[in-house]
Amino acid sequence: MWSRQRGGLKPLRCGVEQLRCRRREREAALRKARREQQLVSKRLLRDEALEEAEEGCVAMIFGEAEIQQFLRLAQRGTEEKEREGALVSLRRGLQCPETQQTFIRLEGSIRTLVGLLTSNQALLQLEAARCLHELSHSEQSAVVEACLPATSYLLTYLSGHSSDFISPHLTVLEALGYALSQLLQAKEAPEKIIPSVLGSTLPQHMLQLLQPGPKLNLGVAVEFAWCLHYIICSQVNNALLITQGALSTLGLLLLDLAGAVQRTEDAGLELLACPVLRCLSNLLTEAAAEAVGGQLQLRDERVVAALFILLQFLLQKQPSLLPEGLWLLNNLTANSPSFCTSLLSLDLIEPLLHLLSVSNVVSVLVLTVLCNVAEKGPAYCQRLWPGPLLSSLLDTLAFSDTEVVGQSLELLQLLFLYQPGAAQAFLQQSGLQALQRHEEVAQLQDRVHALQQTALHG
Amino acid sequence: MQLPPALHARLAGAPGSAEPLPVERDPAAGTTPFSFAPRLVRFPREHDFFEDGDVQRHLYLQDVLTQVGGAPERPRRPSARVPEFTCQVAGCCQVFDALEDYEHHYHALHRNVCSFCKRAFPSGHLLDTHILEWHDSLFQILAERQDMYQCLVEGCTEKFRTSRDRKEHLVMRHLYPADFRFDKPRRSRGQDFAVDSRIIWRTDFSMGDFYKALSISPAVPGAAEQVLAEALGDDRAPSEGDAMEVCSEHVEPSPEPAGERRAYSHRIPSTICFGQGASRGFKSAKKRNKHQ
Numbered sequence: 001m002w003s004r005q006r007g008g009l010k011p012l013r014c015g016v017e018q019l020r021c022r023r024r025e026r027e028a029a030l031r032k033a034r035r036e037q038q039l040v041s042k043r044l045l046r047d048e049a050l051e052e053a054e055e056g057c058v059a060m061i062f063g064e065a066e067i068q069q070f071l072r073l074a075q076r077g078t079e080e081k082e083r084e085g086a087l088v089s090l091r092r093g094l095q096c097p098e099t100q101q102t103f104i105r106l107e108g109s110i111r112t113l114v115g116l117l118t119s120n121q122a123l124l125q126l127e128a129a130r131c132l133h134e135l136s137h138s139e140q141s142a143v144v145e146a147c148l149p150a151t152s153y154l155l156t157y158l159s160g161h162s163s164d165f166i167s168p169h170l171t172v173l174e175a176l177g178y179a180l181s182q183l184l185q186a187k188e189a190p191e192k193i194i195p196s197v198l199g200s201t202l203p204q205h206m207l208q209l210l211q212p213g214p215k216l217n218l219g220v221a222v223e224f225a226w227c228l229h230y231i232i233c234s235q236v237n238n239a240l241l242i243t244q245g246a247l248s249t250l251g252l253l254l255l256d257l258a259g260a261v262q263r264t265e266d267a268g269l270e271l272l273a274c275p276v277l278r279c280l281s282n283l284l285t286e287a288a289a290e291a292v293g294g295q296l297q298l299r300d301e302r303v304v305a306a307l308f309i310l311l312q313f314l315l316q317k318q319p320s321l322l323p324e325g326l327w328l329l330n331n332l333t334a335n336s337p338s339f340c341t342s343l344l345s346l347d348l349i350e351p352l353l354h355l356l357s358v359s360n361v362v363s364v365l366v367l368t369v370l371c372n373v374a375e376k377g378p379a380y381c382q383r384l385w386p387g388p389l390l391s392s393l394l395d396t397l398a399f400s401d402t403e404v405v406g407q408s409l410e411l412l413q414l415l416f417l418y419q420p421g422a423a424q425a426f427l428q429q430s431g432l433q434a435l436q437r438h439e440e441v442a443q444l445q446d447r448v449h450a451l452q453q454t455a456l457h458g
Numbered sequence: 459m460q461l462p463p464a465l466h467a468r469l470a471g472a473p474g475s476a477e478p479l480p481v482e483r484d485p486a487a488g489t490t491p492f493s494f495a496p497r498l499v500r501f502p503r504e505h506d507f508f509e510d511g512d513v514q515r516h517l518y519l520q521d522v523l524t525q526v527g528g529a530p531e532r533p534r535r536p537s538a539r540v541p542e543f544t545c546q547v548a549g550c551c552q553v554f555d556a557l558e559d560y561e562h563h564y565h566a567l568h569r570n571v572c573s574f575c576k577r578a579f580p581s582g583h584l585l586d587t588h589i590l591e592w593h594d595s596l597f598q599i600l601a602e603r604q605d606m607y608q609c610l611v612e613g614c615t616e617k618f619r620t621s622r623d624r625k626e627h628l629v630m631r632h633l634y635p636a637d638f639r640f641d642k643p644r645r646s647r648g649q650d651f652a653v654d655s656r657i658i659w660r661t662d663f664s665m666g667d668f669y670k671a672l673s674i675s676p677a678v679p680g681a682a683e684q685v686l687a688e689a690l691g692d693d694r695a696p697s698e699g700d701a702m703e704v705c706s707e708h709v710e711p712s713p714e715p716a717g718e719r720r721a722y723s724h725r726i727p728s729t730i731c732f733g734q735g736a737s738r739g740f741k742s743a744k745k746r747n748k749h750q
Contacts, residue, residue: 026517027517030517031513034509234502285499301468301474302469302474305466309461309465309469321510321511323507324511331498331499334497334498337481338476338477341478341479342475346464348465351460371494375496376481376483379480379481410488414488446491450491
């Protein structure tokens with residue numbers, strides 16, 4: 001990752017509590033921005049960055065002549081420091097929208113920049129990558145689009161080195177992935193940019209960079225996984241991605257992530273887990289995800305094992321991502337008797353029940369997954385019974401959240417229907433009292449009464 | 459959240475899916491007032507469901523950007539300083555004082571080198587393509603009758619009749635720069651062989667230049683004369699004959715079992731070092747360059 005390559009943390013200038021407070025503020029600001037559909041706004045990112053930048057520099061407006069001068073110096077300067085310095089100055093200027101515009105209109109400028117990105121001078125590559133970084137989070141779509149043609153070329157060059165990635169290449173790749181992710185996040189991306197990306201070899205390159213194995217670099221993978229997420233959730237042509245092997249690559253990556261999570265306390269794995277979970281979940285909803293015979297193309301039950309290992313990790317590290325993991329579990333189990341059977345045979349019901357106390361959203365998702373299993377019939381319900389399920393359900397009936405209770409009632413109906421003795425046991429455990437609380441709730445009352453009837457009269 | 463111990467073993471085990479238990483639904487399931495039915499759920503980009511993950515992502519990016527945007531004016535060496543040393547590839551006299559720079563140099567210039575003409579390429583794939591197109595007479599014969607020029611972008615299966623057609627495809631379809639060059643003959647004009655190694659790569663720089671630039675460094679001492687001849691305007695197409703002579707002392711092409719193995723057998727095994735000769739040999743007479 002960028003931060004790791006820079007090799008260090010910034011020195012702590014304030015106490016831990018202040019840091020936490022600051023982080024909470026930043027988080028609140030980001031949530032607000034997202035709700036106002038402004039999260040994509042790069043201004044938000046850059047303003048924060050500028051505030052924190054130690055030098056408090058001012059972005060300069062450069063004209064054509066100056067930009068040309070910088071580029072010339074960078075290409076042909078005699079002194080290394082001079083060449084680097086030229087790129088630094090250029091980058092400062094590129095923080096300013098006017099300079100960005102001038103830059104992209106200058107003939108050959110992007111080409112020169114790409115040439116520097118693919119040069120064999122490590123420090124120049126890094127500085128050029130920073131310039132690309134600046135350009136890629138411009139608010140002006142013309143600027144960002146100007147970078148797009150270079151991407152295919154750069155990826156070809158860089159993936160040609162995939163057997164021996166060295167650190168400047170990784171940095172450039174990461175910058176490229178970030179630049180692309182900004183591009184793909186733009187409002188106009190689904191109509192303008194994503195179709196042309198899908199029509200190029202970029203998706204194949206991206207998937208290649210997400211192949212698990214010794215060459216996988218976390219920072220690079222994170223950026224390209226997010227790229228893939230923006231493409232997929234825009235729903236332009238996901239079937240194409242599936243034919244290119246996206247499901248299988250991402251499935252294998254999930255397995256790899258679970259392995260990594262077991263081996264190390266490494267910070268940052270959740271940054272990759274999030275987009276991977278999203279991509280897989282959304283792809284599974286495509287008709288193309290089904291092979292002949294209605295079975296899922298993605299069938300390997302190790303995916304379920306991996307997912308639970310990740311859920312456990314997320315519970316510790318980033319509980320706010322649990323819904324995303326459970327979303328994937330829902331899409332895996334909804335129409336798949338095989339995966340439902342895996343949940344049972346791998347003894348995963350009890351761990352699943354553990355998540356019921358995390359939050360309302362998580363509880364609803366857990367109950368939904370349990371319903372996916374139970375609705376497949378008696379053979380499945382038999383394996384859900386007896387066990388901790390009943391007492392967990394009685395607990396959830398004590399929640400006040402209507403959705404949680406509602407989903408519990410759905411599950412109860414299925415259990416009463418398919419599992420002889422379930423209703424009886426429910427009664428014996430004071431189930432009727434648990435139901436009574438909700439008799440007056442509009443969204444719940446019909447179901448409550450129906451269950452009461454079934455329990456009492458069979 | 460306790461996971462069953464066998465789970466980790468399962469993850470490490472063989473791929474496979476569970477034999478599903480028999481499915482047997484009762485029509486009463488999920489009927490009014492109940493409504494459950496298993497459903498695949500899909501979320502579009504702007505959905506609130508993504509809020510938490512998006513916020514985390516942006517917090518991370520903010521952290522990254524503050525570091526990226528930080529002062530680069532501080533003298534910053536990404537790699538460890540070591541006492542000066544020279545590239546060990548014979549004939550190459552680049553000097554380094556940082557391991558990372560050397561690693562970079564080596565990979566860029568010495569790694570994928572054609573054993574015939576000593577051109578270096580950024581990747582094994584491009585080297586293989588070059589060998590096929592430049593040093594394989596069978597290729598030339600076949601090319602007269604069918605489309606043999608393969609698109610350079612890995613994953614694209616298009617083939618073309620001429621390299622010009624291929625170039626056009628690269629420019630139009632894959633958005634390569636219009637002045638990109640992969641297979642221009644070594645038609646050098648003196649400026650390419652200037653004594654200063656930087657100028658070899660920098661003069662008249664354009665995006666395609668790294669292919670061209672990296673392909674003009676013959677790596678065998680003694681090939682200097684040949685290079686000089688070309689530099690003085692001898693526009694020969696890649697000359698297999700000369701190249702074969704030059705390299706045969708160093709590499710025995712292994713007996714070729716079948717068609718496609720040919721290209722690979724002419725790659726320099728990584729353990730053999732060819733001198734990075736002629737132009738460097740030229741240069742070494744003049745001055746040693748500190749690698750930048």
